[in-house]
Amino acid sequence: MPRSKDHLKERAKKVLERGEAGEIDLKGYDYGEPGEEEVKPEELPEKLLRRAEEVGIDLGSVSGGTYLQIDHNVAYTMVTDYLKKQGVLIMSTLEALEKFEWVKEYYWKAMPVDTDKFTAMTELNLRHGYFIYVPAGVKIDRPIQACLMMRTKRIAQPVHNIIIVDKGADITLVTGCAAMVNEGLHIGVSEFYVKEGARANFIMIHGWAPDFNVRPRTAVIVESEGTFTSYYVNLYPVRNLQMEPRVYLHAKARGYLTSILLGKGDSTMDVGGRLEFVGRGSRGEIISRSIITDQATVIMRGRLIGRATEVRGHLECRGLLLSPNARSKAIPELEAVTEGAELTHEAAIGRISEEELNYLMARGFTEEEATSLIVRGFLDVGLDKMPKRLQASLRSILDTVAKLSKG
Amino acid sequence: MVTLLRVERLRVSVGGREVLRGLDLMIRNQEVHVLFGPNGSGKSTLLATIMGLPRYKVKEGRVLLLGRDITKLKPFERAKLGIAMAFQNPPRVNVKLGYILERLVKKYDDGILNELNALGIAHLLKRNLHHGFSGGEIKRVEILLTLLQRPRVALLDEPDSGVDVDSLNIIGKVINKLVDEGASILLVTHMGHILRYIEHVDLAHVLIDGRIVYTGEPKEVLNIVLKKGYSFFKDASRRREVYAEIEGSPKGKS
Numbered sequence: 001m002p003r004s005k006d007h008l009k010e011r012a013k014k015v016l017e018r019g020e021a022g023e024i025d026l027k028g029y030d031y032g033e034p035g036e037e038e039v040k041p042e043e044l045p046e047k048l049l050r051r052a053e054e055v056g057i058d059l060g061s062v063s064g065g066t067y068l069q070i071d072h073n074v075a076y077t078m079v080t081d082y083l084k085k086q087g088v089l090i091m092s093t094l095e096a097l098e099k100f101e102w103v104k105e106y107y108w109k110a111m112p113v114d115t116d117k118f119t120a121m122t123e124l125n126l127r128h129g130y131f132i133y134v135p136a137g138v139k140i141d142r143p144i145q146a147c148l149m150m151r152t153k154r155i156a157q158p159v160h161n162i163i164i165v166d167k168g169a170d171i172t173l174v175t176g177c178a179a180m181v182n183e184g185l186h187i188g189v190s191e192f193y194v195k196e197g198a199r200a201n202f203i204m205i206h207g208w209a210p211d212f213n214v215r216p217r218t219a220v221i222v223e224s225e226g227t228f229t230s231y232y233v234n235l236y237p238v239r240n241l242q243m244e245p246r247v248y249l250h251a252k253a254r255g256y257l258t259s260i261l262l263g264k265g266d267s268t269m270d271v272g273g274r275l276e277f278v279g280r281g282s283r284g285e286i287i288s289r290s291i292i293t294d295q296a297t298v299i300m301r302g303r304l305i306g307r308a309t310e311v312r313g314h315l316e317c318r319g320l321l322l323s324p325n326a327r328s329k330a331i332p333e334l335e336a337v338t339e340g341a342e343l344t345h346e347a348a349i350g351r352i353s354e355e356e357l358n359y360l361m362a363r364g365f366t367e368e369e370a371t372s373l374i375v376r377g378f379l380d381v382g383l384d385k386m387p388k389r390l391q392a393s394l395r396s397i398l399d400t401v402a403k404l405s406k407g
Numbered sequence: 408m409v410t411l412l413r414v415e416r417l418r419v420s421v422g423g424r425e426v427l428r429g430l431d432l433m434i435r436n437q438e439v440h441v442l443f444g445p446n447g448s449g450k451s452t453l454l455a456t457i458m459g460l461p462r463y464k465v466k467e468g469r470v471l472l473l474g475r476d477i478t479k480l481k482p483f484e485r486a487k488l489g490i491a492m493a494f495q496n497p498p499r500v501n502v503k504l505g506y507i508l509e510r511l512v513k514k515y516d517d518g519i520l521n522e523l524n525a526l527g528i529a530h531l532l533k534r535n536l537h538h539g540f541s542g543g544e545i546k547r548v549e550i551l552l553t554l555l556q557r558p559r560v561a562l563l564d565e566p567d568s569g570v571d572v573d574s575l576n577i578i579g580k581v582i583n584k585l586v587d588e589g590a591s592i593l594l595v596t597h598m599g600h601i602l603r604y605i606e607h608v609d610l611a612h613v614l615i616d617g618r619i620v621y622t623g624e625p626k627e628v629l630n631i632v633l634k635k636g637y638s639f640f641k642d643a644s645r646r647r648e649v650y651a652e653i654e655g656s657p658k659g660k661s
Contacts, residue, residue, distance in 0.1 A: 353498065354461075356500050359497055360500065360507075361483045362459075362460065362482040363491075364487060364491075364511070365510070367481075367483070370483075373506070373510060374501060376502075377501055377506050377507075377535070378502075380506065
């Protein structure tokens with residue numbers, strides 16, 4: 001399939017001409033121009049550093065590498081000398097497309113450019129995003145972090161991230177996306193390529209604001225015997241968030257998606273995940289836990305599609321409603337195209353039972369302590385699949401979710 | 408000895424039905440009391456009322472702990488004052504056992520791991536509390552949680568029902584430990600199996616239709632219960648016979 005610049009733009013334009021319906025008016029935002037004004041980390045305002053920290057990004061630390069984008073501007077990129085020597089690349093996707101001809105092979109390959117109006121709009125108004133390449137066999141112990149910050153009101157931030165983990169390589173990527181203003185649109189296209197026998201751990205933490213529309217568009221290709229593990233946490237209210245990352249699992253590949261969603265205020269969230277078992281012997285699991293309070297609505301979707309033999313997949317969606325006006329829906333879908341695909345699902349939505357509360361109160365916990373114990377216990381999933389060194393910080397993020405769920 | 412727990416003229420209804428109908432009870436420091444009674448006589452209701460579970464409405468009377476009226480206190484306030492309960496049928500709780508233990512004890516150390524191993528429940532740490540636990544596992548976990556609360560008064564609701572001999576032995580050991588550590592025990596047992604494993608029991612009460620109809624030596628009371636059944640105690644006119652049967656027991660009066 002030709003992937004020339006003009007051809008992609010044509011396809012994107014056609015999508016927009018079709019005039020896809022939807023409640024988000026793409027024209028209502030300022031798209032600005034891509035910028036590359038470097039900001040030294042020590043010059044970053046305290047407020048921004050704190051906001052980044054809330055979404056798991058420590059800009060003061062010496063991680064394996066860092067990418068920081070503020071609005072449309074690439075503010076800071078860093079790769080340790082050690083990783084540079086091993087050929088690890090971290091830069092803006094625009095820069096990577098300019099510098100390396102081969103990057104075009106990966107550009108819109110996992111995710112078709114004409115998937116919807118958000119992917120199309122990103123192609124036509126690309127404002128950076130991060131590009132990460134890890135050469136074959138390179139195993140990175142310390143996490144690489146990427147932070148996408150939005151601090152100007154009513155702008156759109158369409159980014160395209162490309163992550164390539166070459167054969168047998170191993171990385172952990174922590175991405176934090178956060179808003180410092182009340183209103184905006186974030187479109188994040190992410191294409192992951194996890195090659196043969198490689199492993200990618202992907203942690204994504206979102207901290208948006210009540211008038212934000214958010215459209216992540218993620219596709220992941222996991223080649224044979226590769227592993228992709230994603231851990232997604234949404235902390236703050238948002239106007240409308242919708243996503244359904246797609247993961248294609250080739251022979252004996254593994255894919256695990258965990259989502260922790262806190263629906264607060266007037267938020268509407270529709271978060272799913274899709275595992276396509278395209279190779280024999282692939283396995284995967286989707287787990288989502290939602291806490292819904294105030295007037296928020298959270299829809300949990302999950303789709304397992306078995307297209308090969310000897311595949312095994314499990315899907316588990318649980319919602320905990322903490323207020324009378326909170327709404328939740330679980331929509332699990334299983335589709336076995338081939339024989340010998342073993343796909344299962346569980347879904348449950350409920351409230352904290354009086355009996356459970358009274359029991360814990362008889363054990364000496366106050367009503368508030370008992371509630372937060374149940375909430376925190378409810379969230380305690382998927383950590384065993386993440387690298388040990390990150391479990392403690394993920395645990396403290398889950399503590400934060402439990403705290404934020406209170407009134 | 409100090410009176411630790413006193414229940415006075417207690418009338419309690421559950422779901423609109425009166426279950427306890429004027430009940431008096433007094434437990435001193437480090438005493439072990441056993442409650443016998445047929446199904447539905449109010450044994451569990453008494454324990455739940457002392458614990459303060461909201462479903463159990465006190466219509467009359469009061470509960471005193473070390474002379475303080477605790478009738479209106481919430482369960483967690485009572486727990487903080489030193490009352491703990493091993494539930495007969497605890498609800499399934501959507502929190503991992505290990506996580507509850509961490510929050511329950513200030514110092515989560517090897518001591519607790521030893522207890523878990525001794526009770527044979529270490530493998531349950533990562534499971535949600537009472538989700539799919541066997542009968543014996545539920546009882547052992549309940550007694551451990553009660554022990555870890557370091558109570559002054561431990562209310563044990565049928566810790567021996569539906570468990571095998573090995574579990575009985577282990578649970579008996581924990582009850583003895585509770586007493587050694589200074590707790591008083593109010594124990595409900597249906598068939599009295601657990602009594603063989605408890606070093607010392609002070610008094611046994613027979614509860615029928617929401618009242619204690621008899622208080623006496625545990626072994627003798629159990630003997631009558633097993634031989635003649637509770638119907639023996641039911642008929643007020645036959646109570647005299649009961650007392651005759653357990654003649655020589657100085658505490659044998661209702």
